[in-house]
Amino acid sequence: MFEGKFYNGRTSKGMPAFITLEPNHIHIVWQTDAESGTEVWLLPDIHQLEFNDATTVLEYGKFPRQSIAVFEQGFRQALEQQYRGAKFLSSKYNSFLKTGVKGLVLGGLCLLTVAVVLFFWGVPALAEKAAAHFPEDYEHAMGESLYNRVLEGYTVDSAKTVALQAYLDALQVQSDFPIRVTVVENEVVNAFAMPGGFILVHDAILDKMEHHEELAGLLGHEIGHVQMRHSTKAMARSLSHYMLLSVLFGDASGISAVIIDNASSLYSLEYSRKAETDSDKAGLRLLAQNRLDPKGMVWLMERLNSDEPEFLKFVSTHPRTDDRITALNAHIKENKYKTAPNPALEAAWAELKGE
Amino acid sequence: MEQTSTVLETPVSTPTLAFRGKGSELFSIQIVNIVLMLVTLGLYYPWAKAKNLQYVYRKTELAGSPFTFHGTGKEMFIGFIKGLGIIAVLYGVLFFGVFSHDLTIYAVCVLAFFAGVSALIPVAIHGMMRYRTSRTSWRGIHMGYRGTLGSIFKVYFVNLLLTILTLGVYGAWFTVNLRKEVIGNLRFGNARFSFEGDGGDLFLLHLKGYFLTLFTLGIYVFWYAKDIINFYIDNVFIEQDGKYSRLDSSLTGAQYLKLALGNMFIMVFTLGLGYSWVITRTLSAIINNCEILGEFNPDELVQTEEEYKNATFEDVADMLDIGIV
Numbered sequence A: 001m002f003e004g005k006f007y008n009g010r011t012s013k014g015m016p017a018f019i020t021l022e023p024n025h026i027h028i029v030w031q032t033d034a035e036s037g038t039e040v041w042l043l044p045d046i047h048q049l050e051f052n053d054a055t056t057v058l059e060y061g062k063f064p065r066q067s068i069a070v071f072e073q074g075f076r077q078a079l080e081q082q083y084r085g086a087k088f089l090s091s092k093y094n095s096f097l098k099t100g101v102k103g104l105v106l107g108g109l110c111l112l113t114v115a116v117v118l119f120f121w122g123v124p125a126l127a128e129k130a131a132a133h134f135p136e137d138y139e140h141a142m143g144e145s146l147y148n149r150v151l152e153g154y155t156v157d158s159a160k161t162v163a164l165q166a167y168l169d170a171l172q173v174q175s176d177f178p179i180r181v182t183v184v185e186n187e188v189v190n191a192f193a194m195p196g197g198f199i200l201v202h203d204a205i206l207d208k209m210e211h212h213e214e215l216a217g218l219l220g221h222e223i224g225h226v227q228m229r230h231s232t233k234a235m236a237r238s239l240s241h242y243m244l245l246s247v248l249f250g251d252a253s254g255i256s257a258v259i260i261d262n263a264s265s266l267y268s269l270e271y272s273r274k275a276e277t278d279s280d281k282a283g284l285r286l287l288a289q290n291r292l293d294p295k296g297m298v299w300l301m302e303r304l305n306s307d308e309p310e311f312l313k314f315v316s317t318h319p320r321t322d323d324r325i326t327a328l329n330a331h332i333k334e335n336k337y338k339t340a341p342n343p344a345l346e347a348a349w350a351e352l353k354g355e
Numbered sequence B: 001m002e003q004t005s006t007v008l009e010t011p012v013s014t015p016t017l018a019f020r021g022k023g024s025e026l027f028s029i030q031i032v033n034i035v036l037m038l039v040t041l042g043l044y045y046p047w048a049k050a051k052n053l054q055y056v057y058r059k060t061e062l063a064g065s066p067f068t069f070h071g072t073g074k075e076m077f078i079g080f081i082k083g084l085g086i087i088a089v090l091y092g093v094l095f096f097g098v099f100s101h102d103l104t105i106y107a108v109c110v111l112a113f114f115a116g117v118s119a120l121i122p123v124a125i126h127g128m129m130r131y132r133t134s135r136t137s138w139r140g141i142h143m144g145y146r147g148t149l150g151s152i153f154k155v156y157f158v159n160l161l162l163t164i165l166t167l168g169v170y171g172a173w174f175t176v177n178l179r180k181e182v183i184g185n186l187r188f189g190n191a192r193f194s195f196e197g198d199g200g201d202l203f204l205l206h207l208k209g210y211f212l213t214l215f216t217l218g219i220y221v222f223w224y225a226k227d228i229i230n231f232y233i234d235n236v237f238i239e240q241d242g243k244y245s246r247l248d249s250s251l252t253g254a255q256y257l258k259l260a261l262g263n264m265f266i267m268v269f270t271l272g273l274g275y276s277w278v279i280t281r282t283l284s285a286i287i288n289n290c291e292i293l294g295e296f297n298p299d300e301l302v303q304t305e306e307e308y309k310n311a312t313f314e315d316v317a318d319m320l321d322i323g324i325v
């Protein structure tokens, strides 16, 4: 028999009670100055209560519940012995609580590993997979709105844009998306591809080029990015981190702000080395398909190389241009390329350079 | 004849508050939670949350008796799915706008998103208060929330409008009036709560806190935070059978400084794994410094509230980062 308090669910007054553990029920005798009574608690109607400590609290029945509170006296062990396996005593949480420091440390370390792997690899990989299955017209629409937003920050060279588009039209291109190119005024030797087939070319890179094969190579490279959905994947990757963080810190309204703020800066995300190498190969394929000199890709790399300040070559996360050139040369040697003159392209090139 | 009262007579409980949770215990619960959430791709979240709340409530004591959280994972799962649906629709609108072709649609969608979120806030507070209080009991006596959606909407939007019109100055009154509405509708059996703070006082606290923080190069920020916490706690009054008592917090700036810096170090050095300790440290600092002054008699509460099990806005409130209780 154990001494404890009984609460009847109608008032908060604790009534002194004697509690006996019978085989199929708990028997409670309570008494106050004014009244006294007995209760029979059937085992199936006792509620599972976890996290009990020195005081064991049990609740019983429907709303409003009766309850008892018993301070130590071996009550907990007596319950476990008497009602081994009863539903109200089972708890996977309580059993883990008993594993002690070793279990906790081990569990914590495992968790940390899983979290790190998930954060740096799992979630971004999942986001990339999802991005690869975006409907094409959705990707195109997304790219278009991004493109329009990005263009607001540049001055478009419309004459060169028309000429470049004419050059592109004369090229044989395989792409899931309609390709649209725009030439903008900018001194940095560069070009970007955005989701859905939108390509932005700085005029500086066009001015530097000496052969039209370089231009074909550049377009092939950027179309490669588009075709392999590199920027959509990179966007999904970086967004997935924001989403995960905001879920972790329970701040869903934060994501919206980030998305609105950064929508237009997402286009300049860096691609992985592998993405660049794959796009270089796509550039080579385009040259081969149009029977152009594959050296165009190598010349293009040399243009990029000449523009890169020496100190940047050490810090850049991009594959080094020299490495890319070596890889391209190796690739060119392995395959036989047949070249043939292409008057339409040359005419378009002359038009572009003549401006 | 002093000795006639029986041995079984209960001594009158003193209404002390205490938090007895341990970081290591909460951590072991979190580990199980996270593993189960990973295995179920996050669907376990409502059950995990229910367990956390059950632990925290069980370790919070009034007059030596623990609180009980009766919410179940199942109830909260249904709420979670409904809440997720509402949030998903709002985000759908936002994404549609962000990736749409023209600026008008963009503007309309962004506006609709923020209008939706701000309308959702009072609804979420109302729903969460109804659910959370109804599922909270102490010695079998349930809490309850008697507020109506109409009245919280009115309070929320009138005050929001005034706050916008005064460029944020009215924010302090907004906070206080919202608390008056929410806490004023709180019941604990036959005891009722009220919030007696004054918007002007809160405004002055913010003003003082802001400038002293500036002048002390940020050091005063801990005392500032302490003042705000104590303002929220000290102005909560309890009426029971016509007698009044109030909560009183003795949290000091130095204690808050220790708490905040400690929490920061724990988070940084455990890479966030020590979050359980952050929770238990914070709760013990706040609850253990809190007492009830006055004639509140914890032995004389009477059951008055009905049962309410709809958890839809429990998680919406979480997602919107609303923390009232």
Ligand SMILES: [Zn+2]
Pocket: A221, A225, A271, A276, A279
């Ligand atoms: Zn590239």
